[in-house]
Amino acid sequence: MDPKPATPKLTVIEMDPVRLGEAIKSDFGIVLTAVEKTAKGYQSEVYRAKTTEGRMVFIRINKKGVAFEVESLGYKMLREESIPVPQVISYQENPPTIGHPTMIIEAAEGVSLEETNLSETEKEKIYQSWGEILRRINEIKLEGFGTLEVVDGKLRGKYKSYEEYCHSQENNYNEVVNTLVKNNLITPEEAEKLHRIIKEINSLNFGQASLLHRDLKKEHIFINHGKITGIIDLGRLQAGDPRNDIAKSLLYQNNKEKDFFKKGYGKLADDPIVIKYLAVRATTVALPRTKEGHKEVAEKALEILKKILSEF
Known part of the structure; x- marks a missing residue:
């Protein structure tokens, strides 16, 4: 047969x-x-x-x-x-x-924050809750830094030290900054400021790494009946500095939303290093994009980046 x-x-x-x-x-x-x-x-x-x-x-x-x-x-x-x-x-x-x-x-319950039209009172409650939730995520401590692996049933960063992790990222950041200069999106003087910011971030010593969501934005937050019911898209989890995670959430918030978010997160959200992380996060998003929608996001990130650099 x-x-x-x-x-x-x-x-x-x-x-x-x-x-x-x-x-x-x-x-x-x-x-x-x-x-x-x-x-x-x-x-x-x-x-x-x-x-x-x-x-x-x-x-x-x-x-x-x-x-x-x-x-x-x-x-x-x-x-x-x-x-x-x-x-x-x-x-x-x-x-x-x-x-x-x-x-x-x-499926997460409700609709994404991106799809809602909140009143100021509702927005204050939701954005404050957003800050509180991110703080609780960041309070989870992990061994190692950077990309996560599962070792003996636990999450652990791929790199043993923060210095080792930063060294692994140097070429990527240099390439991104050079691309922005090459496309006349930032000036050589602005690029030099960026390099100094990245160098300062790489020299930080903040102790044990936190769990980072790394992409907690409106599209990844679901709400229902006036409260957050779902945080989604954990595909970019890393071990690192919580101020980096704060910066990502702040990237597309307006001033009022930032105030509400910071109130929920707490004191660390006002740390001066957050603004420097914000410049780095904006740098990677500001790369030239061709797809509709992505281009608008890149242009907004570039605007944020230039504003931050103008203040340094």
Whole structure:
């Protein structure tokens, strides 16, 4: 008797909702309905579906083989700290049918902060809560610095020291600054100021690293009935300086929003180093973009960067 032919692995490119539903049932033992593609991200493709109990879930399939192990453990850690994040239902590094790292996660309750139109009173409450939640995330201490790995069931930074981590980033920052100069977006004098800021940040000594979200912005915060109900997108978690995380959240806030956020976060949000981190974060976002929407974000970041540099 001829052997039964093996079921071919799916690829992200050829994945269609019907086949994905079948693959999820085969690989995870989970029956999903109403599967539909919602987004094609930089690193992963995203599908939405419903479980047989009616729960809305998202299926994320990584295109580049980057593990979801860190992100999954990050969600677990934050839930244990009573920080509002969705529950990871399941993930596999190499599901046999799908053939790519796949995570199934509950949908956050409510709508993203980006989609809402809040009154000043509501905004004060939400932005203060945003600051409080980020502070609680940053209060989680980790060994090591930089990109996270899972070691013995715990998150740990890839680099043993902050100095080693900073050294690993030097070429990246130099390339970014040089690109901005080459495209006439900043002057050589402004570039020199940036290099001095980066050098100062790299010489910091702040003790044990904190857990950093690294991308906590309006699109990644969900609210419902006047409160934050979900923090999403833990794909960029790192171990590092909490002032770096504060800067990322401040990047697109107006002055009133910043005041509310800082009130929630506390004293560290007013540390002078935060502004210097803000310059560095704006630098990476200000790189030339061609996609609609991304270009506007880059232009806004460049405006912020130039304003900060003008004050140094």
